[in-house]
Amino acid sequence: MSIQQMEAAELLSLNRFEVDEEEPHIVLDKEICRTKCKSKPCLVVCSAVLYKLDKNGDITFDYAGCLECGTCRVVCKEKGITKWEYPRGTFGVSYRHG
C-alpha cells in the first residue's frame, strides 16, 4: 500500500493502545454539549476525530483511540468535558516512534 489519504480510524489502528475498560479518562456531560455549546470545537480539533455528532445532535465520544494530546480539554469552554485526566498508569496510547 502506498501513500494515500487515510481516515483517522485507520490511522489509529496502526497505534498501540491498551484501553482501560474500567475507567474512562475523559467523561462528557452530553446535555451541556447539546444545550450550552454552540460552536463544538472538539469536532474539529480532535486529531483522532473521536468527537462526532449523531443524528439527534448529540456529541458521541470514544475515549479508546485517544492520543492524549489535551486539545479538547483546552478548547472546551462550556465544561461539557466533566473529567479529563490522563489514563491510569500503563493504559492508553503507547508510541513506538513518537
Added chain:
Amino acid sequence: MSGEDKFDVIIIGAGPAGTACAYTLAKEGKNVLVIERGTAAGSKNVTGGRFYTYALDLVEPGLWEDAALERKVTHEQIMMMAGEQSITIDYSNPAFNKSGEMPQSFTILRAVFDEWFASKAEEQGAVIACGIKVDGLIEEAGRITGVKAGGDEMFADLVIAADGVNSMIARQAGLVPELSDKTIGVGVKEIIELPAKTIEERFHLKSGEGASLLMLGCTEGIHGGGFLYTNNESISLGCVFTPSEAASHGRQVHDIFQDLKMHPSIYPLIEGGKTVEYGAHLVREEGYRGIPKKLYRDGLMVIGEAAGFVLNIGYTIRGIDLAIVSGVAAARAVISGKNPGPAYFEELNNIKLLPSMKAVDGYFDLLEIHRLYETYPKVASGVFNKMYSISGETPVSIKKGIWGVLKDNKVSLWQLVKDGIRGYRSI
C-alpha cells in the same frame, strides 16, 4: 513514614527534562525517583522531530556520541505553499557538521530517544518507575512533601514537575496557569517508513545526513505550519494548528493534514512509504512570555515544557534542548544546597536559558501576523508565477505583475509596509 521511603527528589515525568534532571542529581549521589505514566520512558511523547545537540553535552560531555538519535541535520529547508505551487529555500552549511566535531542538530524520535536517555539516568543511579501515574501532590502545612500515585504515597524533600505541556500536576499546585487555545498548537504527525537509501536519494543526503523541512501556507490560513524530518528509516511528516483558529475555520485538522500528504511537492518525497504510526501532541507557542511567573513553591519545582520552555520562532523550533537545559539547571540548584527557588532562577540565567528565550521574545508578534499563513505564501507564489510564465504573449512588466498579485490577494501597500515594520520590530 520511615526514612527509607523518603527520596531526596521525586521527579514526575521521564521526558528529556525529568531525565536530564535525574541524571545530574543521581550523578551527584542524590537519591532520585522518576515516576513515568507510560509503560516506558517516551511512550507518551511526540515531537515534530529535531534536537539541538549542545544540550546533551551539558548533561555529560560526549554523551551524544552513543545517543539514540536519527540523522544529523545538514539541510535546512523552508517551503512556502499556495495551492499546488511551492517555493523552497534549501540552506546548507558544512560548518554545522564539521568532521570530528559534535553535529549541531539531529532528527529524533521520542519513544526511542527518551527510553535511551532514561536508561542512561538509571546507569547513574536514578530509579525510573514506569507505568505509574501521579494522581496528585501531598501538601503539609503549605509545603509539597510528596506525591500520591495509585493509592500509594511517596515522600521527598523536593518534588519536580516535569509533566509536560498539559502539566496537570504543576497546574493543580497553582504554579502553571491554564493553557489558552490561542497560544498553543496541536501537532499531528505520521511516521512514514521508507528505506534509508530512498530517503538519501530524495533529499540529496549522504549516509547519516538528514533534512529538516518547515512549511508555510499548508494550513488553509490557520496559524500554524507543516514539518518534515528525515529519520534513519522513516519520515516524520506533520502539521501544527492553533486550536482556536482551527475551530473557527471549521475543517478537521486531520483532513487538512491528509491533504498535505498529497500535495504535489510533498507526495513525491513520501511516495511508496508506509505509515506506521499516527501521533498528536500539544505544544506551547508563547515562548518567553509564556513562562509562568513562579516556577517554584515550597517543595515543588517546575521544569521542561510544563514551565513553558519551548521556542518557536518560525524557522527554528526548539523544545527538547530547552527541556534538558532546564532539568540540568534545576539539578544544579538542588546540588548547590541554596534556597531552591532563587537558586533555580539563578541557574536558569547562568545556563543562558532565560536570556536565550528573552532575546527572541518578539518573534511571537511576528508570527501573529496573520497574512503569513496564507496571503503572503500566495503573494510570493503569484510573483514567481509571473516570473516563470512564458507563453509567447507579450509579458507585462514584473513591476506591474507584482502590483497585480498584491491586488488579487487584497494586500494594500499600506498593509505590506505595516507588516514589514511590525516584522522588523519583532526580530
